[in-house]
Amino acid sequence: MGLGGISNSDTAGKPVLTHPAVRVRTATGKFQSSLVGSAGLKRTLSSPDVPRMAQEIARLRRRLRHAHVDSIMAVVATVEARDPYTERHSAQVAIYAEHLARAAGLSVSDIEGVVIAALLHDIGKIAVPDAILLKPGPLTATEFERIKEHPVRGVEILRRVGFLERELPLVLHHHEWFDGRGYPAGLKGAGIPLGARILQAADCIDAMLSPRTYKRAMSVTETIGELIRWSGTQFDPQVARLGIAMLRSRLEEAMVIATVTAATMTCLVNALPWATPSLATPSLSTFDAFSASAASH
Numbered sequence: 001m002g003l004g005g006i007s008n009s010d011t012a013g014k015p016v017l018t019h020p021a022v023r024v025r026t027a028t029g030k031f032q033s034s035l036v037g038s039a040g041l042k043r044t045l046s047s048p049d050v051p052r053m054a055q056e057i058a059r060l061r062r063r064l065r066h067a068h069v070d071s072i073m074a075v076v077a078t079v080e081a082r083d084p085y086t087e088r089h090s091a092q093v094a095i096y097a098e099h100l101a102r103a104a105g106l107s108v109s110d111i112e113g114v115v116i117a118a119l120l121h122d123i124g125k126i127a128v129p130d131a132i133l134l135k136p137g138p139l140t141a142t143e144f145e146r147i148k149e150h151p152v153r154g155v156e157i158l159r160r161v162g163f164l165e166r167e168l169p170l171v172l173h174h175h176e177w178f179d180g181r182g183y184p185a186g187l188k189g190a191g192i193p194l195g196a197r198i199l200q201a202a203d204c205i206d207a208m209l210s211p212r213t214y215k216r217a218m219s220v221t222e223t224i225g226e227l228i229r230w231s232g233t234q235f236d237p238q239v240a241r242l243g244i245a246m247l248r249s250r251l252e253e254a255m256v257i258a259t260v261t262a263a264t265m266t267c268l269v270n271a272l273p274w275a276t277p278s279l280a281t282p283s284l285s286t287f288d289a290f291s292a293s294a295a296s297h
Contacts, residue, residue: 061163068161069116072123079126083134085212086122092210094118096202096246103242104198114195117170121199124154124171136213148183151175174199179233189236197236201227201243204234220251 073090080087097118101111125133128150132143139147155172158164173187173196180188182200208226211217218226224247231240 064163068163069119072120072158072161075126076120076123079122082130083213085210089206089210090119090122092206093121093199093202096205096243097199099246100198100202100239100242101195103246104194104239106194110195113166114170114198116164117167117174117195118199118202120158120164120167121154121171121174121203122150123157124150124152126157127153134213138214148175152184169193170195170199172196174203176200177234178236182234192236194236197239201235201239205243205247220247220254223247224251 076090080089094115098111098115101114106114125147128146132139132146135143151172151174155168158168158171170193173182173185173192176182176185176187176192176196177200178189178192178197180186205223205227208218208223209220224244227235227240227243227247231237235243
């Protein structure tokens with residue numbers, strides 16, 4: 001017995017929409033599809049149902065898409081766990097990429113694509129041997145060629161998963177340079193997808209700000225200098241400007257926090273009775289005095 005009580009033998013060799021068990025009728029402003037079987041099952045869809053069904057299908061697709069991404073992220077976490085210096089690298093790149101994508105005026109859907117691509121961009125490194133991936137010194141030309149394969153390997157892995165069509169070009173091209181000297185395809189300028197240009201800058205920003213076995217972490221000021229230096233060659237100038245603005249904002253926030261912290265510490269130190277020469281060590285009453293004095297500030 002088939003779906004809705006229709007016998008498989010009843011429908012064998014007959015087009016579904018012309019079979020007697022299925023009746024399709026249309027009228028002005030209304031679409032009806034009736035499926036009648038041995039149990040007398042009948043279902044009618046009116047025109048208001050169609051957009052609701054479309055919304056529900058879209059919602060289910062998003063849930064399935066996110067479930068696939070969550071599964072792949074487990075693999076990414078395994079890759080990053082091989083190197084303590086790159087642990088949570090993809091998550092940090094996604095944070096920077098989202099900020100840049102919003103600043104670039106991308107749609108909500110495109111921002112989501114950039115963020116998902118950022119989370120998955122290094123999955124191809126699972127095919128790179130530990131001897132190369134974790135090498136503390138400079139790579140040989142042959143080793144670097146192996147590293148350069150990871151965007152293609154990543155796409156080969158992700159292509160087997162549905163619902164990631166828009167992210168594949170971003171993962172594939174996140175190492176392209178604006179002047180055409182990147183890899184794997186040597187794309188140039190506007191020929192590189194905007195999402196990939198954003199992802200490339202976000203990836204580099206996190207790499208510069210993070211320590212590695214072969215280098216120290218750069219300061220925010222040094223990272224800004226590198227974005228300025230390589231704007232128009234490695235980086236899309238527009239994306240580089242957005243990255244510089246993001247980092248300058250971060251630097252200003254850090255300066256405000258440092259200023260507030262310094263002022264707070266000065267206030268607290270001045271309130272400490274044992275900071276005076278007459279008190280060498282604090283006592284219980286000293287702590288009470290400190291609490292009262294700090295509260296007055």
